[in-house]
Amino acid sequence: MTDTSLLTQSLHQLLSERPYVRDFFAALNLTPPDDEISLGAFLDGIPAAHLEEFALDHATLTSQCVDFITQMEAFQSSETSTVREVTIKAGVDKSGTKEQQDLILRSGEVVCVVGPTGSGKSRLLADIECLAQGDTPSKRQILLDGQVPDENRRLSGEQQLVAQLSQNMNFVMDLTVREFITMHAESRLISDVAERVEQIFTTAVDLAGEPFTLDTPVTALSGGQSRALMIADVACLSASPIVLIDEIENAGVDRRRALDLLVKEEKIVLMATHDPLLALSGDRRLVIRNGGIAAIIETSDEERQGLGQLTALDKKLSRLRDQVRHGERIIFDLQQLAE
Amino acid sequence: MKLITVAGPPSCGKTSIILRAIEPLVASGLKVGVVKFDCLTSDDYLRYEQAGIEVKTGLAGGLCPDHFFIANIEQAVQWGQREGFDLLISESAGLCNRCSPHIKDVLAVCVIDHLSGVHTPRKIGPMLKSADVVVLTKGDIVSQAEREVFAFRVRQVNPKAAVLPVNGLTGQGTLLLQRHFQSAAEVTTLNDMRLRFTMPAALCSYCLGETRIGPDCQIGNIKTMDFS
Ligand SMILES: Nc1nc2c(ncn2[C@@H]2O[C@H](COP(=O)(O)OP(=O)(O)OP(=O)(O)O)[C@@H](O)[C@H]2O)c(=O)[nH]1
Ligand SMILES: [Mg+2]
Ligand SMILES: [Zn+2]
Ligand SMILES: [Zn+2]
Numbered sequence: 001m002t003d004t005s006l007l008t009q010s011l012h013q014l015l016s017e018r019p020y021v022r023d024f025f026a027a028l029n030l031t032p033p034d035d036e037i038s039l040g041a042f043l044d045g046i047p048a049a050h051l052e053e054f055a056l057d058h059a060t061l062t063s064q065c066v067d068f069i070t071q072m073e074a075f076q077s078s079e080t081s082t083v084r085e086v087t088i089k090a091g092v093d094k095s096g097t098k099e100q101q102d103l104i105l106r107s108g109e110v111v112c113v114v115g116p117t118g119s120g121k122s123r124l125l126a127d128i129e130c131l132a133q134g135d136t137p138s139k140r141q142i143l144l145d146g147q148v149p150d151e152n153r154r155l156s157g158e159q160q161l162v163a164q165l166s167q168n169m170n171f172v173m174d175l176t177v178r179e180f181i182t183m184h185a186e187s188r189l190i191s192d193v194a195e196r197v198e199q200i201f202t203t204a205v206d207l208a209g210e211p212f213t214l215d216t217p218v219t220a221l222s223g224g225q226s227r228a229l230m231i232a233d234v235a236c237l238s239a240s241p242i243v244l245i246d247e248i249e250n251a252g253v254d255r256r257r258a259l260d261l262l263v264k265e266e267k268i269v270l271m272a273t274h275d276p277l278l279a280l281s282g283d284r285r286l287v288i289r290n291g292g293i294a295a296i297i298e299t300s301d302e303e304r305q306g307l308g309q310l311t312a313l314d315k316k317l318s319r320l321r322d323q324v325r326h327g328e329r330i331i332f333d334l335q336q337l338a339e
Numbered sequence: 340m341k342l343i344t345v346a347g348p349p350s351c352g353k354t355s356i357i358l359r360a361i362e363p364l365v366a367s368g369l370k371v372g373v374v375k376f377d378c379l380t381s382d383d384y385l386r387y388e389q390a391g392i393e394v395k396t397g398l399a400g401g402l403c404p405d406h407f408f409i410a411n412i413e414q415a416v417q418w419g420q421r422e423g424f425d426l427l428i429s430e431s432a433g434l435c436n437r438c439s440p441h442i443k444d445v446l447a448v449c450v451i452d453h454l455s456g457v458h459t460p461r462k463i464g465p466m467l468k469s470a471d472v473v474v475l476t477k478g479d480i481v482s483q484a485e486r487e488v489f490a491f492r493v494r495q496v497n498p499k500a501a502v503l504p505v506n507g508l509t510g511q512g513t514l515l516l517q518r519h520f521q522s523a524a525e526v527t528t529l530n531d532m533r534l535r536f537t538m539p540a541a542l543c544s545y546c547l548g549e550t551r552i553g554p555d556c557q558i559g560n561i562k563t564m565d566f567s
Contacts, residue, residue, distance in 0.1 A: 023495055027461045055437075055465055055536045064498075071498035122511065130514045155515060157503040160490070163483045172454055172481050183457070184484040187491035233484050240483075 003066045007040035014039055020189060024068045028054055039065070075158075076189050082107075083144045083241040086128065086161065086268060091140030093292025094120070099140075103286070103293060107241060110259055110269040112279045115288030121272055123291055125244060129162050130154075138291065162270075163240035165230055171218040177201060177229065178214040184237050196236065203261065204232035207253050228253045235265040242268045256281060277314055280307045340419050341426045341523040344440045346433045346466045347450030348459075352476035353430050354383050355507030356450060358390055360516045364426065365391070372424040374415045376408045376431040376440070383430065393422060404431055405438035405538060412440070413529045420527065426520070439465035441535040446523035448516075449500075452477040453489050460492040468497050469535040472519050475504045479511075 006014075011032050014021055025032050030050075032042055043062050051061055084107045090099035105111060113121050126132075127140045131154045134141050142149070144161075153159055173180060181200050185193045197214075205211055208228035212221060221229060231253065234243055243262055259281055262269045273279055280303050287295040323330050347353050361371050373394045375383045380398070387394040395418065399407035408431050419427035431440050433449075441447035449470035451459060454477050460467060467473060473493050478486045490502050501519065505512040526532075549556050 020495075027496060067498045068495065071494060075494070122509070126511055126514070129512065132514075136514060155518060156501045157515060158494075160487075160504070165483065166479075168480055169482050170480060171485065173457060173485060180484065183488055187488045230482050230484070233482070237487075238483055239487060 006066055006069060007043075007062070008038050010036045010038055011042055012036055018069065018072065020072050021069065024065060028056075072189065082266075083161070084266075085145050086242065087143035087146065088124075088128070088293075089141040089143065091127075091132075091134075091136075091138040091292070093138075093290045093294075095290060097290075097292065099292045100294075101296065103296065105242070105268045105270075107266040107268050108263050109284075110263060110271060110282040112282040112285045113270055113272045113288060114274060114279065114285050115294075119288045120291035121288050124286075124288060124293070125162065125270075128242065129160075131159070131161070160240050162242045162244050163234050163238040164244045164246070165227075165234060166246035169230065171221070171226060173218060176215050176217055177204075177212065177221075180218045180229075181233060181237070184233060188237055188239065200229075200232045200236050203236065204229040207231060207258055207261070209254065224253055228258075231258045231261065235261045235267065242270060245269065245271045245273075277307070277310050280304065280310065340416070340424050340525060340527070341446075341520075342416060342419075342526045342529075343426070343428045343446045343448060343520060343523050344431070344442060345428055345448045345450060346431045346440050346470075347474075348452075348455060348463065349432050349434065351450050351452040351455065352474075352505075352507035353432075353450045354386055356474055356476060356505050356513070356516065357428055357430060358386065358392075359505070359507065359510035360513045360520055361392070361426070361428070362390075362510070364517065364520065369425045370423060371426045371428065372419050372422055374412075374418075374427065374429045376404050376411075376429060378404050378432060378434055381432075393424075403435045403438055403538070405433075405435055405440050408440045409534065409538070412442075416526060416529055426523070433463065433466045436462060436464045436466070438538045439469055439534075439536050441466070441469045442529065443533045443535055444524055445526065445529075445532070446471055446519065447535065448472045448474060448519075450474045450476060451493070453481045453485060457485070457488050457492055460489070460496045465536040467493065470497060470500050472501045472503060472516065473497060474516060475502065476507045478504045479506050479508070 012034055015032065015034055022032065030046065040062070043065060044058060046061070048057070051057060086105045088103040088105070090102050092098055113124070115121055123138055127136050127138055128142060130136065131142045131149045132138065132140050133148070149159070171180070175183065178197060181197045182193055185196050190196060201214055208225045210222065210225060212225050218226070218229070255278060259269060271278060271282060279285055280299055283299060285297040285299070286293050287297060320330055345353055345357060357373065365371055371392055373387050373392055375381055375394060375396045376399065377396070378399050381396055384394045384396050395415065397407065397411055408429070412429060415429065416427065429440065433439070447470045449467045451463065451467065451473065453475060475489060475493070486504065490504070493502050503512060503515050505516055
């Protein structure tokens with residue numbers, strides 16, 4: 001849409017097609033009337049004294065308003081083109097030894113990242129986040145759906161590939177669950193906000209096990225409830241195709257179901273974990289050593305079969321945890337536990 | 340010499356991200372200097388010195404720090420050139436939400452932290468609105484949803500800026516910021532260059548030292564609220 005055709009559009013039409021235009025004016029303490037006056041005429045009619053408070057004049061205001069709408073339009077259209085495949089072209093480890101192979105991450109896949117602290121997990125993540133183009137110490141190159149990403153878009157930071165879920169993260173906004181999800185949904189410029197709020201809320205309660213309501217302030221949620229809401233929100237609303245999960249271990253949520261949800265929502269799940277149960281629920285494990293990807297282990301059939309036994313063992317352990325939690329004495333027979 | 344203005348609210352992470360971003364530049368042999376503009380006190384010079392960065396501190400005292408900045412930045416540029424810096428960075432505490440140190444054709448960076456709340460982007464005015472690069476810090480302790488909402492609100496206020504999340508503690512995200520630093524324009528003098536935004540001057544009698552209260556003492560540019 002050209003600048004002039006934007007400026008001649010009526011506010012009524014503009015506001016119904018682009019409700020976010022209200023935000024632009026709200027920031028300037030203005031409420032645009034929902035009537036037939038054109039955008040250009042409305043802008044021209046704002047008293048100069050009012051604009052001066054914001055260090056603006058009419059020409060700057062008009063160009064900022066047009067920029068704003070153009071940017072929001074671009075934002076909205078980039079939403080529809082989600083990345084489905086991220087290629088990490090082989091680079092070098094800290095000693096300069098070339099990595100063995102390129103790696104392709106696909107949506108709906110769970111990939112575990114293993115290796116001790118300092119082995120280079122953050123380096124790999126940083127490469128993905130900044131869409132490395134051979135210009136990081138690892139010399140890796142990132143392709144999106146097989147293409148080299150546009151350099152200007154890269155520098156603008158507008159494409160955030162990785163959404164992060166970690167134990168250190170908390171809600172800091174003073175909002176209820178409903179207001180919180182609504183605010184996120186609105187910032188994604190989606191049309192079915194109310195529906196999406198309901199969906200995320202139901203999913204989160206389901207994951208958490210302990211119920212909460214839409215009117216609970218997010219800061220009053222328990223650790224498990226917060227984690228569950230964060231996971232449901234990232235799965236259903238985040239703009240990023242990759243979800244990085246750090247230490248889901250003792251998060252107090254149903255971990256398997258959390259992973260299933262992210263996979264169902266077509267995310268690429270990267271999980272830093274050393275928990276065998278979680279590691280085996282992944283499709284592959286990236287072994288990180290000395291700053292490089294030293295090996296890629298596909299989960300074997302044998303390992304998958306072992307998963308059954310591990311799950312049974314895990315159930316027994318969590319029963320023991322429950323006994324401790326409920327203040328009971330643990331009565332167990334080691335023999336029975338191993339079965 | 341390249342010049343960059345970095346501004347942001349107190350304690351938002353300016354020193355942290357500057358140190359992180361210049362670390363590899365310094366290691367590659369670039370000579371970097373910093374001028375810190377603050378109000379009453381600042382310990383930032385200790386951290387810069389510890390990192391081997393030459394630093395000067397200017398304290399504005401009772402003046403708006405941005406007014407103080409603009410009266411001193413040309414001298415800072417001359418100092419930087421005498422010292423033979425490749426890159427001079429000014430760090431200013433954005434205390435006055437109505438002013439901003441950003442200069443036309445000088446790379447302008449605004450730093451804000453995620454803890455300051457989603458309404459902040461609208462509140463801080465020209466310092467954010469006229470920046471080329473907006474750095475968002477402390478994302479490591481808030482939820483993904485809050486990070487996304489925050490970045491969106493920043494883009495609403497400044498649609499043209501690059502918006503880069505950077506962790507001031509670990510340096511995660513600094514690569515793209517460095518790329519912007521490296522593309523900053525060269526300057527030899529700021530004479531005849533212009534601020535990106537007009538700064539309102541000290542215009543009322545209180546700016547000039549008046550302490551008595553009452554309509555007779557209010558001279559100049561006075562704005563009154565409506566309590567009816
Ligand atoms: N968690 C976290 N803390 C940070 C981050 N960036 C900075 N900090 C901390 O925030 C505090 C303030 O950081 P500074 O870099 O001193 O902030 P500043 O903006 O230079 O502060 P002034 O110059 O005093 O206005 C320090 O304790 C930092 O360690 C970040 O990304 N995450
Ligand atoms: Mg500082
Ligand atoms: Zn000021
Ligand atoms: Zn005054």
